[in-house]
Amino acid sequence: FADRDGVIWFDGELVPWRDAKVHVLTHTLHYGMGVFEGVRAYHAGENGTSIFRLQEHTDRLFRSAHIMNMKMPWSKDEVNEAQRLVVRENNLNEAYLRPMAFLGSEGMGLRADNLKVHLIVAAWDWPSYMSPEAKEIGIKVRVSSYTRHHVNISMCKAKANGHYINSMLALKEALDCGCEEALLLDAEGYVAEGSGENVFIVRNGVIYTPELTSCLDGITRNTIFQLADECGYKIVEKRISRDEVYVADEAFFTGTAAEVLPIRELDGRQIGPGHRGPITEKLQSLYFAAVRGELPQHREWLAPVSN
Ligand code: PMP
Numbered sequence: 001f002a003d004r005d006g007v008i009w010f011d012g013e014l015v016p017w018r019d020a021k022v023h024v025l026t027h028t029l030h031y032g033m034g035v036f037e038g039v040r041a042y043h044a045g046e047n048g049t050s051i052f053r054l055q056e057h058t059d060r061l062f063r064s065a066h067i068m069n070m071k072m073p074w075s076k077d078e079v080n081e082a083q084r085l086v087v088r089e090n091n092l093n094e095a096y097l098r099p100m101a102f103l104g105s106e107g108m109g110l111r112a113d114n115l116k117v118h119l120i121v122a123a124w125d126w127p128s129y130m131s132p133e134a135k136e137i138g139i140k141v142r143v144s145s146y147t148r149h150h151v152n153i154s155m156c157k158a159k160a161n162g163h164y165i166n167s168m169l170a171l172k173e174a175l176d177c178g179c180e181e182a183l184l185l186d187a188e189g190y191v192a193e194g195s196g197e198n199v200f201i202v203r204n205g206v207i208y209t210p211e212l213t214s215c216l217d218g219i220t221r222n223t224i225f226q227l228a229d230e231c232g233y234k235i236v237e238k239r240i241s242r243d244e245v246y247v248a249d250e251a252f253f254t255g256t257a258a259e260v261l262p263i264r265e266l267d268g269r270q271i272g273p274g275h276r277g278p279i280t281e282k283l284q285s286l287y288f289a290a291v292r293g294e295l296p297q298h299r300e301w302l303a304p305v306s307n
Contacts, residue, residue: 006090009082009121012074014089020120027115028102032162035064036100038196038256041087041123041305043094044293049087050302051097052256052291054080056219058099064158065101070117072101079119084305086123096126096257102161129257130180135284137275138252138264139180141194143242144170148184148192148214156214167195181253183245183266186214191240193218197253197261200224200235201245202279207235208244220254220287223301227286230297233279242266250277252284260284 008020028034039057044050051057058076065072074082079099087095104116130139146169149156154163166184174182174195183199186192193199193215200209200221207228209221228235245251249272251263260283262276276284290298 006124007086009086009119011118011120014085020122022102022118023105025105025108026102027104027106027108027112028161030108031110032160032165033068033070033112034100034102034161035061035068035070035158036098036161037061037159039083039097039099040256040291041092041095041097042291042293044291044302044304047293047299047302047304048306049093049095050293050304051083051087052303053219053223053301054083054303056222057256058083060159060217060219061099061101064160065117067155067158068160070101070103072119073117074119079121080303082119082121083123084303086121087305088307090123092123092125094125094127095123097121097123100161126257129255129259130261134180134261135259135276136262138262138271140178140265141181141183141263142174142177142179142267144173144182144184146170146173146182146184148186150187151214157212157217159216164196171195181258181261181263183242185242186210189241191242191245194253194255194258197255197258199245199263200252200254201240201248202250202277203244203248205233205279207233207279208240209235209237210240211237218254220256220259223287223290224254224260224283226298227283227290231282231286233283245271248272250280252276252280254287260287 006017007014170182198218198221246269
């Protein structure tokens with residue numbers, strides 16, 4: 001992955017992909033204190049290639065940095081511009097973008113004073129997280145034996161590098177069991193989220209999703225709230241138990257990488273008819289229309305990369 005052509009924005013410079021390196025004593029590599037985003041750009045009709053909800057991702061990156069006491073060395077406008085630039089400079093029609101702020105190799109202690117905050121923005125072609133069939137038939141999921149972060153152990157509102165140890169353990173366990181994704185419960189045993197997605201269920205025409213207490217404030221989640229509202233669907237944020245998911249009519253994950261992904265089975269129990277349900281299908285198709293610039297009322301969600 002490191003050995004390829006292209007450029008990465010690194011502390012304000014466009015660096016050849018292969019040369020975008022750090023020292024082995026980079027602080028974040030040791031302790032995981034860093035913050036990042038996962039962002040997508042789509043080909044959006046006459047707008048051309050456009051970054052979806054760029055400002056919201058940049059805002060969350062800065063909130064994550066604030067939570068983690070990392071002082072961002074760039075302004076939000078500069079970070080937005082860096083993201084548009086890397087998509088353009090790598091000639092990407094559609095892209096996954098990875099802005100990340102990390103602590104440098106100026107020192108090693110946990111005190112972490114006098115460390116420089118560095119910022120990179122990489123972008124590459126990453127078509128789909130799941131197979132095209134998965135978007136229609138849905139995926140098999142299992143409840144993880146790993147608990148999601150507790151609000152007072154790690155800071156759930158931050159999209160922080162170290163948090164993803166928990167996600168990776170959960171995902172590996174799920175994959176080893178023949179499933180495609182994990183569903184993590186919070187410290188009290190209620191449904192929190194997937195390894196990298198928020199979760200929704202549908203019952204009797206009403207959409208439910210966990211409150212944000214121990215899950216990430218997903219931008220796709222927020223997009224779904226707005227799209228569902230425009231269709232007249234009711235969304236309720238509430239505590240959800242795992243057996244409520246078993247007896248739901250529909251269930252789906254949302255995330256920038258996963259997009260809108262139906263869940264067809266949880267812990268060996270078929271959910272609803274065992275394939276994508278009608279409300280999931282409707283919201284999924286609206287989501288793809290939104291990212292591709294086909295919803296005129298949501299042009300403000302698109303940041304074209306061209307000048
Ligand atoms: N939860 C977790 C743990 C995630 O990593 C992600 C992906 N960023 C999400 C939820 C979904 O967030 P978004 O819709 O902003 O990508």
